[in-house]
Amino acid sequence: MAQCVTPELQAWIVQQARAGCTPESVLQAMLKAGWQESVALDAMEHALQTYLGAAEAPAAARPYLDLSASPRAIDLGDRVVTVHVSLRRPRLAVLGGLLSDDECEALIQAAEPRLKRSRTVQISTGGEELSADRTSDGMFFRRGESPLVQRIEARISRLVHWPVENAEGLQVLRYRPGTEYKPHYDYFDPCAPGTARILERGGQRVATVLIYLNEPLRGGGTTFPDVGLEVMPQRGHAVFFAYDRPEPSTQTLHGGARVLAGEKWVATKWLREREFTA
Known part of the structure; x- marks a missing residue:
């Protein structure tokens, strides 16, 4: 059965990030709650880009390329x-x-x-x-x-x-x-x-x-x-x-x-x- 990522889930992910939780701990919590790993990872990436901005969220945890605007x-x-x-x-x-x-x-x-x-x-x-x-x-x-x-x-x-x-x-x-x-x-x-x-x-x-x-x-x-x-x-x-x-x-x-x-x-x-x- 396909799992649907809701606005409530995305908001929860952002709350965890702002509280200082590591991406790994957020992912593990989602996996324990029954989320498929691929869905959880997509939800985390989308939530952080949407709510915090692509230039803010990844920088605190991992190296990243800012490709959010699809630059050439x-x-x-x-x-x-x-x-x-x-x-x-x-x-x-x-x-x-x-x-x-x-x-x-x-x-x-x-x-x-x-x-x-x-x-x-x-x-x-x-x-x-x-x-x-x-x-x-x-x-x-x-x-x-x-x-x-x-x-x-x-x-x-x-x-x-x-x-x-x-x-x-x-x-x-x-x-x-x-x-x-x-x-x-x-x-x-x-x-x-x-x-x-x-x-x-x-x-x-x-x-x-x-x-x-x-x-x-x-x-x-x-x-x-x-x-x-x-x-x-x-x-x-x-x-x-x-x-x-x-x-x-x-x-x-x-x-x-x-x-x-x-x-x-x-x-x-x-x-x-x-x-x-x-």
């Missing part, structure tokens, strides 16, 4: 970013021109001498390990390491309404032909024994900004299997996706498809709940 472009002051695709679930947008060609090339040149085989989080200890699921080479810039990195970090912060310090350092990855990153989630598994150690440095990851620095000849798209979406790399373009809780129901399972010809270069910015400490 977002002016970030130093650059105008175009909006190509927007999804509500997962909360995802494909953006054009986040970086200029010169900025992309400068990042590649700065990163290349420091590349090493990419590692993944070791879930049992909170450390790192090599994984057959991830066969790229990568490196991290320290937050604010150079004027170029500072400019990009400040631009991302304005884009998603999230403090620069609430993010990990910018990571640059190179995928050669035959390399890939199999589908995975960016958040840390709450049930894994090493997660508590990881969260000490800034809490959970809550959103990802993935930027394409070049265009491979074939392959190398970013796939979202839960929704049947594949984003093909285009230099300077980016994919933003957010996950308001560390659960598969966010539908943020994603992967880097195998590069079939040429190289793929990407930069990734992971956003945390709190200030991230190196």
Whole structure:
């Protein structure tokens, strides 16, 4: 049976938000009351946008893009970013021109001498390990390491309404032909024994900004299997996706498809709940 979202329910959601309740606690209360999760999430998003305004409600809890007026472009002051695709679930947008060609090339040149085989989080200890699921080479810039990195970090912060310090350092990855990153989630598994150690440095990851620095000849798209979406790399373009809780129901399972010809270069910015400490 279809569940109907009433004005009374929306008003109740707003009351909880104004009282300081977290989105997760409101969602759990609705689930216990018998609401379907998809209906509850839609009701929460609609209520907060309608009653509080899209620019007010999400900012207090999670990074977000203000797409409430269906803009074709977002002016970030130093650059105008175009909006190509927007999804509500997962909360995802494909953006054009986040970086200029010169900025992309400068990042590649700065990163290349420091590349090493990419590692993944070791879930049992909170450390790192090599994984057959991830066969790229990568490196991290320290937050604010150079004027170029500072400019990009400040631009991302304005884009998603999230403090620069609430993010990990910018990571640059190179995928050669035959390399890939199999589908995975960016958040840390709450049930894994090493997660508590990881969260000490800034809490959970809550959103990802993935930027394409070049265009491979074939392959190398970013796939979202839960929704049947594949984003093909285009230099300077980016994919933003957010996950308001560390659960598969966010539908943020994603992967880097195998590069079939040429190289793929990407930069990734992971956003945390709190200030991230190196």
